[in-house]
Amino acid sequence: MSQITTITLFKYKTLGSKLWAFGMMQFAHKPLKEVNGLQLYKLMGSGKPGFNPFADWSVYALIQIWDNEEAAKVFFEESNLMKKYRATSSENCSLFLKNMRAKGAWSGKNPFVESDTLDAQNPFIAVITRATIKTKLLFKFWNYVPISQRPLENNEGLLYAKGIGEVPFFQMATFSIWKDKESLMNYAYNSKEHAEAIVKTKELNWYSEELFSRFQPYKSLGYFKEIGKLPF
Template identity: 65%
Template sequence: MSQVTTLTFFRYLNLKGKIWAFGTMQFANSPLSKVSGLQMYKLMGSGKEGFNPLPDWSVYALLQIWENEAFADAFFDSSPLIKRYLKKSDERWTVYMKNSMAKGEWSGKNPFLKSDSLEAANPFIAVITRATIKPGMLFRFWKYVPTSQKPLGKNTGLLFTKGIGEVPVLQMATFSIWRDKESLMNFAYSSKEHQKAIQKTRQLNWYKEELFSRFQPYRSIGTWMGENLLPHLTYE
């Protein structure tokens, strides 16, 4: 059985829940460090819509990389920590994914291993991009972000996207799910704004560390904003 990555989003609607969620960014580290089969995890907050650097206090994310699916299932089925998350949050959505490509580093290493069990009949693609921005480049980077992301709203093949990160403003990541490879390639290579962003990245060298990775999402649990975003991949 090969490595599996899960990304879980939690949404909190009331102040009490939001305060609890903020606290888990620190207090969940101890129980997570003891979870069997968990190779790496990242507790992350999120940004407001449109990749705004200001925090969205209602949404938090938990990224986990597992030795295999069985360890992931055991955590989501019986972990006291996940049960607390589910009790405190108003909505939860978990995506199981197999890595298809990753380049770069996250916290000094590339944690993702390419899966040996990708399914040819599954067209969906998930993308995680993550970077640590050089402090001297923060203003120029965030000033250009709205322009570079503008074409996303025009792409009908984009099923979901959200800005997430470990440290507000300084460490950012984006997660997106696409209907198929064609939709992703259309954004990556047909968007003038995106191409210009790539050029600026090379010219200005505004990242201290960066990673780009693609996945095949193959299982979806829960809903987001009341919607089942991947109904073809949903089963309990």
């Protein structure tokens, strides 16, 4: 399959640029809907460090699912919309991802197609998780998040992590980059706090919809200081 996914992170420093970015959460829809080869896109804000649900007005994300890499290449090289985003942001980075596995649903369906062109020599893994939290469980969920995320602090295998989302508090997602599968598995299955979070998820049934997706990052454009320089 030739489908690929890109996630672009934008950093804004000035008040004017932050207001512009917030406005584009509405005004970017029209040009994005007209992009050739774009299967699906998600405009997303972000939360404060530590997966805090309150907004971080300095960082925004754009997730895009493409028919193929060529369609993505045309967009990033020629799109007037992307040129405006780059000119307004102080930092921006686009990561190209091949899907390794995806389970669950996003807006009613699983949009990711598993790639058949993965590179066995590439150890890096990117993860996108997304969920819609049930209204009656919002307080319990966000009250527990700081506990479940403790193992991420000073985790040597974690290269980057950010909470992102479509609707603050209700529709949340996480994006993370790991140096290898072993680091991700160690967090997922050997962390007491994360294991307890999985149990609570099953017991309390936090979500009305959820999706877990794992990717192989293989190409990057631009620069984002918190991610640093990646070897592709």
